[in-house]
Amino acid sequence: MSRKPYEPTLPNTWWLEKPFYIRYMLREMTSFFVGAYVAILIVGLWQLSQGPDAWGSFLGVLSHPLSVIFHVLAFVFATFHTVTWFALTPRTTPIMRGDHFVPPGPIIGAQYVIWAAASIVVLAAVLW
Amino acid sequence: MSDTTTFTLEVLRYNPESDDVPHAESFSVPYQEDWVVLDALNWVKDNVDGSLTFRWSCHMAVCGSCGMMVNNEPVLSCKAFLRDYLKDGKGTITVGALKNFPVEKDLVIVMDSFMEKLEAVKPWIIRTTEKPVEEGTFIQLPKQLKRFKHHTSCINCLLCYAACPQVGLNPGFIGPAALALAHRYNLDSRDQGKDLRKDVTASEYGVWECTFVSACSEVCPKDVEPAGAIQEQKIESSIDWALDHLIPGRKAR
């Protein structure tokens, strides 16, 4: 005749339970590719500081098929990061206009415009 | 009552006086097109087993008592229609206590932790000086009301706590509903207590534990948008922290 509450624990596989959580975990895993990619570039920058030969060998590594496969994956995950990040912005920074909130559409759309512009600038700088 | 199809209601039951862990028990329940899961539970309690234990009251999705896991999703059982879970009135619906809380008995959770967290965020108007009643009401423009109105709609049903993995992983986390209510008061044009609340909301148990899974907002039956409320507070608290560290004397308050 006394209380004995059952204390559940969340299993470590909680994120496999629902597609919604899996999608979240994929979004969080983008950090692995973001981190790895910028780390590789920083190593490249260091190689650059060591002279043309070192830089050349860095470029050589980038051309290795495994490297290309990694970068394709990294590109996919980084783009997923971009899409999810933009999608959340209307909720992190809601904007009011007059008596009403600006709907998510225009806020998200504006980010895609900026994204496209930034990408074009980078590509132009590279190709120019 | 001419319709005679029945379905299986599988309830995760826990009797603290005889069980160590919850176990499933199945009941065969007559299907009624207009019924919600709560009606089915009441049918079982009235006709099969009076010891089946769950909370409920208003049956109109506003008192917040009857939150539970239905087919592993946190929902208000008074708004979970059988027809949305069954095909031709047949099949199985599973029901369990809300996740991430201790279970007192059957579908009843222990919610002490939430009550403490709610109180901790000081969910009331804080003012340096009270306005006398004789002076009438405050002026609050519709746009000022609109800014926080959706965050006032929380019915404390705790579906968001059941959906949030961070609550499950870190029981100290103040959690979605309480943080949304803190934000609601912070945004209220009549309030002056934001700084006091930040001691709690910007603590290590506060907004920083959130990783923006945003399951809280997904399951919220009242569109309170706790996930957004927490992110806004992260941004504001970060700016606040930076200013505290950049401007000498600011922190002294």
Add this chain to the structure above:
Amino acid sequence: MSKTTGRKTYTRANKPLVWFPFAGGGLVAALMLPVMIFVTGIAVPLGLIDAEALSYDRVYAFAANPLGKIILFGVLVLPLWHAAHRFRMTIQDLGARTSGSRSVVAALCYGFGMVFTLLCLAALLSFW
């Protein structure tokens, strides 16, 4: 029955120290990384863009320029810390629950961020 005893006392945390770079890095990564990954990891190695685009002279000239250094530092280090912080939270999501294991994870993730930040700084400051 509510208890009024045993209430926690709360004090403000210094989390913005890592949250700021996380948020800023998230934005920078969202805007910049897909195109950068495409250029450095896919297009140039596969010859879709002329290798001259990443030649030693061109890249050196950019990195030697003070403005280039600032851009490189921002584009690399902010996403680095974004990744370090998010990856740390991901490991917690996957099961690092005790305060001990969480400290180890934090040390490794932020340690990674610190090492590569220093490497990046060293590289950028080593030539002008």
Add this chain to the structure above:
Amino acid sequence: MDVIETDIAIVGAGGAGLRAAIAAAEADPSLSVTLLSKVYPMRSHTVAAEGGAAGVAKAEDSLDHHFNDTVSGGDWLCDQDAVDFFVAQAPKELIRTEHWGCPWSRTPDGKVAVRPFGGMKIERTWYAADKTGFHLLHTLFQTSMKYPSVKRLDEVYTTDLLIEDGRIAGVLAHEIRSGKPMVILARSVIICTGGAGRVFPFTTNGAIKTGDGMAMAFRAGVPLKDMEFVQYHPTGLPGTGILISEAARGEGGILVNKDGYRYLQDYGMGPPDPWPRKKAMELGPRDRLSQAFWQEQQKGRCIDSKWGDVMHLDLRHLGEAKIAERLPFIRDLALSYVGVDVVNAPIPVRPVVHYTMGGIHTDITAGTPVPGLYAAGECACVSINGANRLGSNSLTELLVFGAVAGRNAAAHARGVPMPSHTNALAQADGHRKRVVALLERSKGTESVVGLRTALNDTMETGCGIYRTEDSLRATVETLAVLKTRFANVAIDDKSGVYNTDLTGAIELGNMIEIGETMALSALQRTESRGSHQRLDHPARDDAAFLKHSMAHRVEGEAPRVEYRDVVITRSQPAERVYGGEAK
């Protein structure tokens, strides 16, 4: 048995209980306030009120207007001193809730907005969209947390009052989650347990509204006043009984029968203006509207639906924008529970039991005849509602008289000693036996659900919108039988932990007692007044019945009904006039 000493015990933590707790804490922070509730405060049924709270706000309005609307709305059965006090306090109390953060809807210039309501001459109903009760309850609950002298005992079920030398000594309760009995010794006790709509089968009331406080006061010797007056709300959803707020009509919704005809014009409520005219048509009082439904039903002019006879509440002409701003909850409820989007289709509605005008006999101080015992809110009858409550007066009532009860309970507590332990414990032991018997009775012959169904059925058939001598007599007899059958009730759940089977049985016992006071008071009132309509006595009889009925409990017998004069100060009984005739 655990014993807790407190200066003021409040039973029930809905709107009235929370307001009382705040008032007591503000009156004297050195007094300890213990707030007991069988549910968590935010689950209290105040949460379900939708339309608004009345209080004079506009320049062209006046306290006199509010007074006159209330007194005539109550068919002159209101105590006019109480109504005068009520209308004067109303705006102040509402302003206080605004200062506490209640998100009242606003006009474009930032002032609190008011909407028209049934039976009210001028717009004076403050509203927070169509979730006013919800916002008010949560505002009060959250505000109550800032007072350190208020200690809550959530999910602690109070079963009995303890009386010592004719004055209040405390309450007997048990903690639901452990089953542990506890005695709360108190210098003052305030009952705020709400109404008893669950006595009826078809009600807007939540499961918790079982009249517990009324029954425990009744058992402790306090008379229950005007129990025959039960309000049917004219617009509930068929099937579930979910409330469709009067605000829907205040904003311009119309009621039509199967011919698409605004039938209220046939019952003295016309003319059928296309716009909402105050105190006319759909903005008439609830008793008249519910009675008109019944009359139409007799004439076969209701709409036949899968839930039985209904009428249509049509909001389509309001347009989506206005509905989204003013009535979002109504839209959500209709869509969820009857599959109707009010923007495109009318809502099926029918009258449903909504409010008990009667209750624990209190005076203008919220005090009962037992010194130190107070009551406020729907469980009390002060009485400002008379024979028919006007919509939006009850939320204000719980604020005004909740606050009065809190202040007076504090004043009383300062003047009396703590009751003695021995005496109270002995009494508690006696009461506790009743609870233990329910738990220990191994095999009774009666089930809770069986008796509850029988109670609901007999109240509906004998004590509904229209009543007769025969129907009431049959109900009274049935209730007497149910009372004896209840002595044999047995429950399935024998455990100490969170035993809802046990609380359900105790609630049933309470409801049978309440039902009996309703039916008996109705039987003896041989007139028609407000919500009490006798087919065999269709006229109002001021000579005999301008009086409150007072039901007293008699051990082992049916209650004894006495009468008490209505307090008339400045409004002499006259004909209730609505529609085009109303001034």
